[in-house]
Amino acid sequence: MTDLNAVWAVGGLMxxxxxxxxxxxxxxxxxxxxxxxxxxxxxxxxxxILGRWVKxxxxxxxxxxxxxxxxxxxxxxxxxxxxxxxxxIGQFGSGVTMFLGQLLGDPKAYPREDMPPSWFDNGMLYxxxxxxxxVVIMMSVFDAARGRxxxxxxxxxxxxxAP
Amino acid sequence: xSASYMPYYIPxxxxxxLVLEICKYDDPKTILKRAFTNVAVLTGVLAAGxxxxxxxxxxx
Numbered sequence: 001m002t003d004l005n006a007v008w009a010v011g012g013l014m015x016x017x018x019x020x021x022x023x024x025x026x027x028x029x030x031x032x033x034x035x036x037x038x039x040x041x042x043x044x045x046x047x048x049i050l051g052r053w054v055k056x057x058x059x060x061x062x063x064x065x066x067x068x069x070x071x072x073x074x075x076x077x078x079x080x081x082x083x084x085x086x087x088x089i090g091q092f093g094s095g096v097t098m099f100l101g102q103l104l105g106d107p108k109a110y111p112r113e114d115m116p117p118s119w120f121d122n123g124m125l126y127x128x129x130x131x132x133x134x135v136v137i138m139m140s141v142f143d144a145a146r147g148r149x150x151x152x153x154x155x156x157x158x159x160x161x162a163p
Numbered sequence: 164x165s166a167s168y169m170p171y172y173i174p175x176x177x178x179x180x181l182v183l184e185i186c187k188y189d190d191p192k193t194i195l196k197r198a199f200t201n202v203a204v205l206t207g208v209l210a211a212g213x214x215x216x217x218x219x220x221x222x223x
Contacts, residue, residue, distance in 0.1 A: 055185055055189075058181075058185055059182060059185060062178050062181060062182055062185075063182070065178070066175070066178050069174070118167075118168060119168075119171065121168075122168060122171040122175075125171075125175070126171070126175060129175060129178075129179065133178075133179065133182045136182065136183065136186055137182065137186060139186075140186035140187075
């Protein structure tokens with residue numbers, strides 16, 4: 001399977017999943033499904049759909065900064081399978097990181113001449129981590145959409161109760 | 164030309180911890196406190212491991 005075919009296959013599967021939840025999901029599960037797939041496509045979009053816009057903005061900002069830094073370090077080119085198979089697969093954790101890499105054209109990252117070559121690996125790691133962290137965010141969206149609340153902040157200790 | 168990886172270690176660790184805590188908690192203070200505590204603990208564990216490896220390589 002070529003690079004582009006893999007991108008279209010994953011993108012198509014996620015779009016089908018979103019469509020299926022929209023068409024066949026009822027009430028809460030429709031919302032959960034749409035939020036889940038939106039969270040895959042754009043980091044933070046799932047939280048935005050659930051009305052948690054502060055979290056959405058924070059997550060989008062963090063992941064955009066991570067991916068942007070990675071791209072910058074790799075000369076504005078995404079990770080190819082030949083560079084590192086693990087980092088390459090990591091990019092599929094988010095639709096934006098997956099499609100943006102393809103839109104940038106040249107399918108291979110290379111070390112920038114104006115930077116130390118050892119930073120090139122960091123760039124690929126940053127791009128991969130942006131995708132992988134989005135998978136965690138998707139799980140969080142799914143939990144939140146199904147009504148599970150975030151963990152309450154631990155209360156300050158006011159003294160131990162008597163046994 | 165070679166350069167240290169270190170400038171890129173702290174930002175990525177902070178981002179990973181922040182995202183994990185944002186997913187778990189709603190309160191910004193709790194998020195920041197727990198994220199930076201985890202960064203410190205992880206850095207400490209890695210530093211201890213590096214030190215141990217350094218001495219193992221040097222003396223054994």
